Amino acid sequence: xxxxxxxxxxxxxxxxxxxxxxxxxxxxxxxxxxxxxxxxxxxxxxxxxxxxxxxxxxxxxxxxxxxxxxxxxxxxxxxxxxxxxxxxxxxxxxxxxxxxxxxxxxxx
Numbered sequence: 439x440x441x442x443x444x445x446x447x448x449x450x451x452x453x454x455x456x457x458x459x460x461x462x463x464x465x466x467x468x469x470x471x472x473x474x475x476x477x478x479x480x481x482x483x484x485x486x487x488x489x490x491x492x493x494x495x496x497x498x499x500x501x502x503x504x505x506x507x508x509x510x511x512x513x514x515x516x517x518x519x520x521x522x523x524x525x526x527x528x529x530x531x532x533x534x535x536x537x538x539x540x541x542x543x544x545x546x
Contacts, residue, residue, distance in 0.1 A: 452506065460503025467496045 445480055471492045473483045501507045 456503050456506075463499045463503070464496060466481055467492050467499065471496075 471489055474480060474488045474492075480488065501520070506519070507513050509517070
């Protein structure tokens with residue numbers, strides 16, 4: 439009896455509607471990204487900014503609709519882990535760019 443209750447709550451959390459909504463949003467964001475680059479209607483700097491915004495939105499869509507991460511208590515440790523990973527990636531990437539820039543100015 440208890441086993442069915444666990445299965446029912448798990449299936450209530452995940453629905454096809456959420457997957458379809460996430461898929462449609464991901465496709466729309468991908469089309470926007472390709473449209474910004476391929477059409478050339480907007481200036482290059484605005485296109486790059488739009489790509490970063492679309493990429494951040496795409497990450498948020500995937501985390502919420504496909505990985506089912508939200509601000510509930512049961513997902514708190516997953517969010518902390520993702521935030522820590524993002525911080526480490528930022529430190530590694532920013533540090534690498536900083537070192538390469540410093541080396542480039544000292545070599546020239």
